[in-house]
Amino acid sequence: MVDKPNQKELNRSREGRVKERTPTVSRFECDEAQGEWCDFTLEYDSNIPKVLMLSIVQEAVRKSLIQQIPGIRSCVYVADEKVQDAVTGEEVKRAVIHTDGVNLEAMQKYGEFINPNTIKTNDIAAVLRVYGVEAARQSIILELGGVFDGHGISVDRRHLNLIGDYMTRNGTFTPFNRNGLKGNVSPFTKMSFETTLSFLKDALLDGDWDDLTTPSGRIVMGRLGKIGTGAFDVLTRLHVKNGKNQVG
Missing domain, CATH: 1.10.150.390 (DNA polymerase; domain 1)
Structure with a gap:
């Protein structure tokens, strides 16, 4: 039986790799468990007249990759946003993440943080590919309703259901335009x-x-x-x- 490396051993291992790649780093420590902090010391020759830390940090940030999800370019966290409860239909305040881009398959791997039953997207093609034509039809109806509600226009949901049925009648979705x-x-x-x-x-x-x-x-x-x-x-x-x- 092999014991897992503890926090200090992981820090020493990472510190050695960082020092090998960046000679100016003399000390390096970080939170290996949660990844919440990083502490390091830089040493330069005394002959250097000026050290602009801002440019160094900016260059390091551009080269650093904490985590990346294909298809997701950026995200914004909102602690209290009014959303409609899918069960009761009432507006409630919940923590929400808005993303630029869609990757429904990847979101299913983050069930500890994101409820997969409350994911909403306006990418009808992505919904059709992952969840099927019935889910795509429901997404079309919700998006149409949101457009009219945003302008204060009341539309009977039966009309929106008819449009959703027409657009998904072939097992896929057809644009509701001249094409x-x-x-x-x-x-x-x-x-x-x-x-x-x-x-x-x-x-x-x-x-x-x-x-x-x-x-x-x-x-x-x-x-x-x-x-x-x-x-x-x-x-x-x-x-x-x-x-x-x-x-x-």
């Missing part, structure tokens, strides 16, 4: 959204046709859409007189 509508079979639907002339030109060159089954296509032609009250026809029975149908 996402390129796969639509209805030329009138594409023309009613954006870049009307471009879609019209493509429809003419490709020989596309529209059977007017989509709501947007029927609205363009001034016809009632086959949805809601327009999804069915109302027929009335003709009056019968003397055993014969009366017409007119």
Whole structure:
């Protein structure tokens, strides 16, 4: 059985490596367990007229790497931030870390510090890759709701659910813009959204046709859409007189 090296042995080992790489360091100590402090002594020749410690520290900081997570460029810690509780729906104050960049796989390794069940990101592609299409759909709905709420606009969540369903109907997520509508079979639907002339030109060159089954296509032609009250026809029975149908 081999005993683990104690704090002093680790300090001596690191001190030897530091002195070997940096001759001007005469003494070096650090917190090997928590990494909270570092104490060292620099010795220079007496003939040196001036030592600018600021430039030395800046150069050392640029070369030092404490810890790095791929995809995360920077982060900001907020001790008390108002967030919505996922269970109760109420606003509560909790410690939050805001990051520039996303790495959901790496965050799962820090379960002792970060609750993986409360991670939120606006990177829909990352959510789809790690958690699946249902999680991506929910992220889309939350992001859309946050955009409208930020401007004080109240939108029924059923409308946002419909957008989320449309964007994830193929098992992935489709942009809700003219590029996402390129796969639509209805030329009138594409023309009613954006870049009307471009879609019209493509429809003419490709020989596309529209059977007017989509709501947007029927609205363009001034016809009632086959949805809601327009999804069915109302027929009335003709009056019968003397055993014969009366017409007119």
